[in-house]
Amino acid sequence: MTSTPNPTDTAYWDRLRGRIESRTGGWRVGEAVYSHGYSLLGELVGELSWVELFALYATGRRQPRPVCRWLEAFFLCMSWPDPRIWCNQIGALGGSVGTSPVAGTCAGILASDGSLYGPRTLIDAALFLRQALAQRERGTTIDALLRQARPGGKGKPRIVGFARPLASGDARVDALERVRQDLGLPRGPHLQLAFAVEQTLLEKYQEGMNVAGYVAAFLSDHGFQPREIYQVSTLCVAAGVLASHRDQASRPQGRFLPLRCEDIAYTGKGPREVPE
Amino acid sequence: MSKPERPREAMRAARFAERISTRIWQETPSPTNPYVADEVRCHGYELRDLMLRRSLPDTVYLLLRGELPNPEQSRLLERLSIALINPGPRSAACRAAVACGVGRTDPAHLLPVGLMTLEQATEVEAAMRFLRRQRSSDPAAVAAELHGESEPDRHQPGWPQAPGFGRNHGSADPWLAQIAEDLADLPAAGACLRWARDFTTALSPRDIGWLPHGLAAAVLADLGFPPRSGPGLYQWLRLPGILAHGLEYANKDITALPYVDDSHYDIHTEPD
Numbered sequence: 001m002t003s004t005p006n007p008t009d010t011a012y013w014d015r016l017r018g019r020i021e022s023r024t025g026g027w028r029v030g031e032a033v034y035s036h037g038y039s040l041l042g043e044l045v046g047e048l049s050w051v052e053l054f055a056l057y058a059t060g061r062r063q064p065r066p067v068c069r070w071l072e073a074f075f076l077c078m079s080w081p082d083p084r085i086w087c088n089q090i091g092a093l094g095g096s097v098g099t100s101p102v103a104g105t106c107a108g109i110l111a112s113d114g115s116l117y118g119p120r121t122l123i124d125a126a127l128f129l130r131q132a133l134a135q136r137e138r139g140t141t142i143d144a145l146l147r148q149a150r151p152g153g154k155g156k157p158r159i160v161g162f163a164r165p166l167a168s169g170d171a172r173v174d175a176l177e178r179v180r181q182d183l184g185l186p187r188g189p190h191l192q193l194a195f196a197v198e199q200t201l202l203e204k205y206q207e208g209m210n211v212a213g214y215v216a217a218f219l220s221d222h223g224f225q226p227r228e229i230y231q232v233s234t235l236c237v238a239a240g241v242l243a244s245h246r247d248q249a250s251r252p253q254g255r256f257l258p259l260r261c262e263d264i265a266y267t268g269k270g271p272r273e274v275p276e
Numbered sequence: 277m278s279k280p281e282r283p284r285e286a287m288r289a290a291r292f293a294e295r296i297s298t299r300i301w302q303e304t305p306s307p308t309n310p311y312v313a314d315e316v317r318c319h320g321y322e323l324r325d326l327m328l329r330r331s332l333p334d335t336v337y338l339l340l341r342g343e344l345p346n347p348e349q350s351r352l353l354e355r356l357s358i359a360l361i362n363p364g365p366r367s368a369a370c371r372a373a374v375a376c377g378v379g380r381t382d383p384a385h386l387l388p389v390g391l392m393t394l395e396q397a398t399e400v401e402a403a404m405r406f407l408r409r410q411r412s413s414d415p416a417a418v419a420a421e422l423h424g425e426s427e428p429d430r431h432q433p434g435w436p437q438a439p440g441f442g443r444n445h446g447s448a449d450p451w452l453a454q455i456a457e458d459l460a461d462l463p464a465a466g467a468c469l470r471w472a473r474d475f476t477t478a479l480s481p482r483d484i485g486w487l488p489h490g491l492a493a494a495v496l497a498d499l500g501f502p503p504r505s506g507p508g509l510y511q512w513l514r515l516p517g518i519l520a521h522g523l524e525y526a527n528k529d530i531t532a533l534p535y536v537d538d539s540h541y542d543i544h545t546e547p548d
Contacts, residue, residue: 029286
């Protein structure tokens, strides 16, 4: 005879039925829209820039104005209106077939959420730099750090944040360094380490830091946790995707890289009958 | 007269539902956990019985229409779902999914990205409404009238006067025409599909024919789906091919795709 199973204790979920608990804020009708302890409409509108608000929402903390000015520069550096970049190509394809700008831009943003480029790569870059800084503080050399990394092609260490898929060098690093200096923001320990790692990579493999390594280092120096760096970078490709979508949407449909049947190389099985 | 003031912000007097309601899906709670269902019914039918006795197209039809299709309707939907299973590697949707593949996008995003880039999905609703309005008219007369009003642009796929119809890179699509004939011969083919077949026959001397979303619209309209369900159902029809092509390129090197070099990339901009 089987015994009747005991009821599951569902108090954990029952307490939340029909309730929302918010750590960000909310709308009290007729009173205010509360956001992180402020009145959004009374205290933040007209005071904060959009990037300052976005950084607050991405981290839960007000970020210093110079850091937010720097973030805006980072977003500009990621806003290339070139449809050869994969996320932008998706925007261009959407524009060429008449999807809405919202759909096209969202598709491109979603495409950037991966392990080759885009916001998610900043997590691994930040984790590497945090771990590397801790090891350096215990006396590990840069060479030893590089030997720990996964080997890539031609024996180069594969470290997220250093080297790029399409090109060597990264002019965005120079641009963001210029902005950092103009804003009077110091090179903190993570950024100093990133440049030291780059120096060794340049000497041995002619590879430099890419924007992911630079951004992860800079934001780590300003108190951003790896996940917060990812969150604040969520929309970083949006403007470039939108521009690519708009460019093709402003033209007659189907003009973006049309393909003949022969432009696809078929490498599959030969013709065969469908079995009964 | 003094200017009227804007009202002070206040919640409108509205009575909200106490619970979410649905006609589609019934979950009977397990006796030991009210958050877990131990019996699931779709429009009254036990899901396990549907799994054992009916097909996927049958169950999709049931989900959206509320009743199971008869065998003829099932066959029509199933054949349409195979005919449109893949927009093809040259389509915007598949190319978007492929770009996700080489870009090492999270695999869970391949399909949404492709579906958001699917050509003409939005227009399926307009195509269904067009066919429902026209299905009692003389297709040859409608063809002549619309063509007389405005010839479709030879380089554009669509024809605003007749959503769902037009040209594939300047030509009527012969493969779609053959598929449409196959589907129009089925017992469940209705007024929309037969009317559209005659419409495209009348237009064929002008090299105007079916577009994929027009074929979907005709079949979905004949099966009784409401026009607003057209875009979503069209996405469902096309999604397996989008997923397949995206996955084929997942984790391939970026050099697996052609790259347009700077000598073939023209920039025509002047700063303001």
